[in-house]
Amino acid sequence: MADISALVDDLQTEHDELDKLLTPLSDQQWDLDTPADGWRIRDQVAHLAFFDGAMTQSITDAPAFLATLAIRRDTPDYVNVVAAPLAALPAATLLDRWRAGCTAVTDAMRHADPATRVAWYGPPMSLASACTARLMETWAHGQDIVDTLGIDRPATDRIQHVLHIGYRARAFAYRNRGLDVPTHDIRFEVTAPNGTIWTYGQSQTDVIRGPALDLALVLTQRRHPDDTDLTTQGHLADEFLALAQAYAGKPGTGRRPGQFPRARG
Incomplete structure (x- = not known):
């Protein structure tokens, strides 16, 4: 069983890092458009x-x-509809609401039975997976805010959680597009921010290599693969990069080729 305490610590740290970005923003900056079409910074936080x-x-x-x-x-367009009342709040109030929610979710996870199965919008998941999912979402939407502000955010080893959920969501990425799930595995073989090599999967023929940060950005559809230093071996690895989706919901449009300079982490 995963160490829930360590996972929640990482989620709390991700919250804290995003808080540092949001705290100094002016009211005008909360209304800046982010790279996600139709989403301002306030929509991301909401x-x-x-x-x-x-x-x-x-x-x-x-x-x-x-x-x-x-x-x-x-409810059509559920994701946007349910967050709209929060997005309409004054920036200071929205920030307080988000902070309170961060505290509530980490407290709930710390006090829950580690064996809890957590209901969600797809199949129920373990408490560890639920925590990993919230960390991935916080990191990914934080990336949209970082990109909007033009801030450099150095990669940390917490992106390992993003890679973990992205690898496990491979079958979902196919089914979500009405495609058959390949029977053969792929492998991630990427360089972590600390310089070590992280691997996921067992394939010797279909491999994605490169910086772990680049792969995390592609898995969350925050970068087009063409704007990264990732390389692929085998058609299944190449195919997956075009389909990768670490988050629940409809297939996203991702980012356009050339929209961002190559990531460095």
Whole structure:
């Protein structure tokens, strides 16, 4: 069983790092457009605040969370609709709401039974996976804010969690597009920020290599593969880079080739 305490510590650190970016923003900066079409910085934070709250509810009151799933099924553009009231708040109020949600979700995870199965918008998942998912979302939406502000954010070893969930979501990425899931594995063989090599998977024929940061950006659709230093061996590795999606929901449009300079981490 994963060390939940260490995972939650990493999630809390990711929250803290994003807080440092958000705290000095002016009201005008909260309304800046981010690389995600139609999303301002305030929309990014509202999204995180809403789904942190949903995760807290699922952990602490699963029946109440399950009752909301019918609303999701009956609400077109659910992701944007549910976060809209939060996005409409004054920036200072939204920041306070997001901070409160960060504290609530990490407290819920620390006090939950590590064996808890957490209901979510797809299949139930382990508490460890739930924590990893929230970290991945915080990091990915934080990247949109970093890109908007033109700030350099050095990679940390916490992106290992992003790679972990991205590798495990490979079958989902195919099914989410109505495609058959390949029967053969692929392998990630990437250089971590600390200079070590991280590997996922067993394939000797279909391999993705390069900086771990670049792969994390592609897995979360924050960079087009062409704007990274990733290389592929084998058609399945090449195919996966075009489909990769570490987060739940509909297939995203990702980023355009040439939209960003090559990542460095």
